[in-house]
Amino acid sequence: MKPVNHRAWFLVAPMLVLVAFTAVIPLMTVVNYSVQYVATNAQFHWVGDLWFREVLHSEKFWNALWRNLVFSGFILAIEIPLGVLIALNMPRKGWGVPVCLVLMALPLLVPWYVVGMIWQMFGRVDIGLMGVMLRDLGYNYEGDPIDAWFTLILMDVWHWTSLVALLAYAGLVSIPDAYYQAARIDGASKWSVFRFIQLPKMARVLTIAVLLRFMDSFMIFTEPFAVIAGGDPVFLSTELKQTVELGQKAAMSLIYFLIILLFSWIFYTVMTRDDGEPQSPGGAS
Amino acid sequence: MKQGRFAWIVPALYILFLLTPIYWLIAMSFKTNVEITTRFTLLPETFNFNNYVKVFTDERWRSVFANSLIYVGLNTVISVAVALPAAYAFSRYKFFGDKHLFFWLLTNRMAPAAVFTLPFFQLYSAFGLFDTHIAVALAHCLFNVPLAVWILEGFMSGVPREIDETAYIDGHSFQSFFIRIFMPLIASGIGVAAFFCFMFSWVEYLIADSLARSAVIPITTRLQALSQASGTDWGVLAAAGTLTLIPGAIVIWFVRNYIAKGFALGRV
Numbered sequence: 300m301k302p303v304n305h306r307a308w309f310l311v312a313p314m315l316v317l318v319a320f321t322a323v324i325p326l327m328t329v330v331n332y333s334v335q336y337v338a339t340n341a342q343f344h345w346v347g348d349l350w351f352r353e354v355l356h357s358e359k360f361w362n363a364l365w366r367n368l369v370f371s372g373f374i375l376a377i378e379i380p381l382g383v384l385i386a387l388n389m390p391r392k393g394w395g396v397p398v399c400l401v402l403m404a405l406p407l408l409v410p411w412y413v414v415g416m417i418w419q420m421f422g423r424v425d426i427g428l429m430g431v432m433l434r435d436l437g438y439n440y441e442g443d444p445i446d447a448w449f450t451l452i453l454m455d456v457w458h459w460t461s462l463v464a465l466l467a468y469a470g471l472v473s474i475p476d477a478y479y480q481a482a483r484i485d486g487a488s489k490w491s492v493f494r495f496i497q498l499p500k501m502a503r504v505l506t507i508a509v510l511l512r513f514m515d516s517f518m519i520f521t522e523p524f525a526v527i528a529g530g531d532p533v534f535l536s537t538e539l540k541q542t543v544e545l546g547q548k549a550a551m552s553l554i555y556f557l558i559i560l561l562f563s564w565i566f567y568t569v570m571t572r573d574d575g576e577p578q579s580p581g582g583a584s
Numbered sequence: 585m586k587q588g589r590f591a592w593i594v595p596a597l598y599i600l601f602l603l604t605p606i607y608w609l610i611a612m613s614f615k616t617n618v619e620i621t622t623r624f625t626l627l628p629e630t631f632n633f634n635n636y637v638k639v640f641t642d643e644r645w646r647s648v649f650a651n652s653l654i655y656v657g658l659n660t661v662i663s664v665a666v667a668l669p670a671a672y673a674f675s676r677y678k679f680f681g682d683k684h685l686f687f688w689l690l691t692n693r694m695a696p697a698a699v700f701t702l703p704f705f706q707l708y709s710a711f712g713l714f715d716t717h718i719a720v721a722l723a724h725c726l727f728n729v730p731l732a733v734w735i736l737e738g739f740m741s742g743v744p745r746e747i748d749e750t751a752y753i754d755g756h757s758f759q760s761f762f763i764r765i766f767m768p769l770i771a772s773g774i775g776v777a778a779f780f781c782f783m784f785s786w787v788e789y790l791i792a793d794s795l796a797r798s799a800v801i802p803i804t805t806r807l808q809a810l811s812q813a814s815g816t817d818w819g820v821l822a823a824a825g826t827l828t829l830i831p832g833a834i835v836i837w838f839v840r841n842y843i844a845k846g847f848a849l850g851r852v
Contacts, residue, residue, distance in 0.1 A: 301745075303678045310673035311685065314666040314729060321726045322692050325703030332702075381598075388587060388594035395592070400840040401833075402599050405606070407843075408832025412789040412804035413825050416811055420612060420822065421605040428608045431624050457602060462847055464598075469844030507848050518696040521789040525808070536698040536790075545702075552699040563694045567687050570849075 326556075332549035350550035360551065363538040370534065371516045373452050374459075378512055379505065381456070382463025387497070389468055403461040415525020418454040422526070441527065451523055455516060463508045470501035510566040514559065606829070613822035620818045635823035644806070645824060651717065651796065652786070652803040653831070658721035660781040663728040664736075664774060671736035672762070676745065689730040700726065701794040708795060719795045720802070724785045731784065732777040734849040739773025740766075776842045779835055786831065803828060 333351070336344045354360050389399050409417070424430040424439050437443075440450040474496060482492050520536035533541075535555055542548040612620055613635050614628040623629075639645045673679065674686060704723050705714065713719040747769070751761040767774065792802045803824070811821055839846070 301676060301678045304676075305679045307673035307677035307679040307682075310669035311679075314670035314733065315685075317662070317666050317722075317725055318689070318692060318729055320707075321722055321729075322695070322700075325700050325707055328703035328706060329699065385595055385598050388591040390592065390595075391587075395595075397840055399595050399599070400843065401836050402602065403595075404836045404840065404843050405829070405833060406602055408783055408787065408829070408836055410787045410789065410804050410828050412808055413828050416807060416821065416825055417605045417609050419811070420818070421608050426612075426620050426818065428604070428626075457605065460598070461602070465844040466847055469848065504844070504848055511847070514694050518694075518698070520696075520698055525811070536696055539696075539698045540701075548702060552702070555696055556699050559694050559696060560691055563691045564687070566694070567690055 329549045329552050332545050333553050335546060337545050346546065350544075350546040351554070353547055354551045354554060359533075359538060360535075360554075363533055363535045366533065367517055367519075367535050370448075370451070370519070371513050374455050374516045375509060375512060377452065377456055378460045378463050379509060382460050382508065383467050383501070383505070385460070385464040386467035386471055386501075387493070389464070391472065400465070403464060405461075406458050407461055409458075411521035412525050414454065414458050415522040418450065418457075418522070419526050422450050447527055450526060454522060454526065455519070458522065459512060459515070463505075463512065466504040466508045467501050470504040471497060474500050506569050510562070510569070514562055514566070517559070517562075609822050610826050612818060613826045615819060615822075617817060617819050635819040636827075638820050639823050639827065648801050648803045648806045649827070651800045652792075655717045655720040655724070655792070655796075655800070655802070656782055656785040658717060659724045659728060659785040660778050662721060663725055663732045663781045664778050666725075667729055667732035667736055667777065668767075668774070669762075671733045671740055672766070674733065675737045675740040676748065689733055693727050693730040693734075695726065697788065697790040701790060704791065704795055714795065715797055715799045717796075717800050720792050720800070721785075723791050723795055724781075724788060726791075728781040728784055731780055731849070735777045735780060735846055736770070736773055738845075738849060739770045739776070743769050772842065776839055776846045779839045779842075780846050782835060783832070 334345065334347060336346045336349075338344065385403075390396055406414070419427075421427045422430045422440050424434045424441075430438065430440075438446050440446040478496050479492070482496060487495075518536060519534055520540070523534065524537065539548065539551055539555065542551060611626070611628055614631045614633070615625070616632060616634070619625060619629055674682060700723070708714045708716075708719040708723070713722075743766070747765070748761065751765050756765065789802075789804045789808075793805045793808070796802055796805070807821060807824060807828075810816065836843070
């Protein structure tokens with residue numbers, strides 16, 4: 300049991316001041332804008348829920364939201380199984396371990412704009428390795444929406460599958476050898492070892508992987524922006540960046556943020572659910 | 585667990601897939617623009633370092649690299665410094681509102697950067713900080729401080745509470761205990777938290793781009809301006825892009841065994 304100590308607030312205070320400055324004040328500004336109309340002479344006029352109704356009735360908003368959800372769906376359906384497959388086949392000891400870990404982590408450390416730039420240079424049909432190879436099949440991501448989708452999904456798989464693989468790997472190496480020995484004595488098949496030993500052990504890290512991948516792909520902006528400057532497909536964040544009207548922009552921001560907040564809550568609930576010590580706010584393991 | 589004899593093929597193919605686009609970027613950085621745009625060559629015809637010479641001798645390239653590294657460094661120091669005591673409080677004590685606060689922190693990590701670009705501009709302008717390193721460093725605290733608190737709390741909770749109690753009985757004050765005994769114990773956690781702050785500040789584009797417009801332009805903003813202009817100098821872009829991979833590649837080596845734990849916010 301952790302002792303109750305309200306003076307712990309003093310330890311939290313510096314962090315709180317900083318986050319209030321960087322998060323709360325800006326968010327309040329957004330709330331303020333979302334209910335007002337800013338005239339050209341910088342006069343503010345109260346408009347109530349006008350902007351919210353406008354956003355919720357805008358076809359562009361729903362289209363962007365829908366595209367975001369489809370994109371995230373594809374990302375999860377590809378990256379999670381692929382990441383698990385890679386983790387299952389990664390070496391467990393010897394020189395292969397650090398080599399795998401370092402090379403796989405490499406895409407995670409590439410600035411997001413550079414990720415987009417790499418894929419632009421790789422996918423363009425005039426100068427790119429992939430573009431030139433696929434040119435004869437009619438591939439051209441700058442002209443064809445399907446090809447653009449394909450390129451964006453492939454880019455995201457390239458960028459983030461390692462995250463899933465590394466998390467799953469961390470779950471796998473925490474399984475004691477005794478489990479596998481017991482399975483061998485029982486004559487368990489490869490599938491039942493996976494289903495009843497490996498998958499349950501990975502469940503927790505995989506939940507984290509699913510939720511991180513879902514949320515980050517839901518917020519994606521920079522990489523598509525770099526690959527296909529402004530063209531289709533347009534995501535929520537792109538829509539937000541392109542909206543000019545201040546109030547509408549703010550209202551859309553808040554709706555966007557509330558959707559994220561909902562998923563954060565699910566994330567938090569799932570993460571803290573299995574903790575042995577429910578008093579712990581973060582719940583360490 | 586015994587793996588099949590050909591298990592290595594899966595990670596090998598995956599790593600090949602990861603390295604191919606990076607190879608293309610590096611190969612392009614050694615080509616001339618004539619070769620890039622008119623001929624399709626898997627290997628550069630001759631390795632010329634002109635593109636790198638251009639990047640290193642151009643004051644504008646040097647300054648954007650420096651700008652990025654400065655705000656990333658500042659952000660890492662600030663984030664870890666304020667996260668350390670906060671994470672200790674969360675891992676050791678119960679206090680009024682702790683759970684709500686912890687959840688609220690997480691929502692900041694999940695906040696879409698696009699939502700904050702508009703108010704950030706106004707906030708930092710109001711304080712006269714617009715277009716400074718410190719503005720970007722503070723803005724990145726939005727997602728890095730919560731991340732650092734979560735990671736550090738995970739590591740700190742792995743240290744038995746008896747150690748704290750023993751130290752206090754031995755007559756250590758809080759500061760002396762925290763700095764001389766506790767911080768060395770969670771040194772790897774501090775390293776991992778710093779790594780992740782570095783990483784997310786380094787890769788971020790949208791906020792940095794909107795807060796640093798002229799005096800302290802980040803590297804990615806310059807890349808963006810040049811890559812979407814007409815008559816793109818592909819060779820130089822590829823060379824500058826290749827150079828942005830280096831800081832990441834260096835820091836990965838130090839934390840390779842902890843990367844997964846960090847992504848799981850200290851909870852594997």
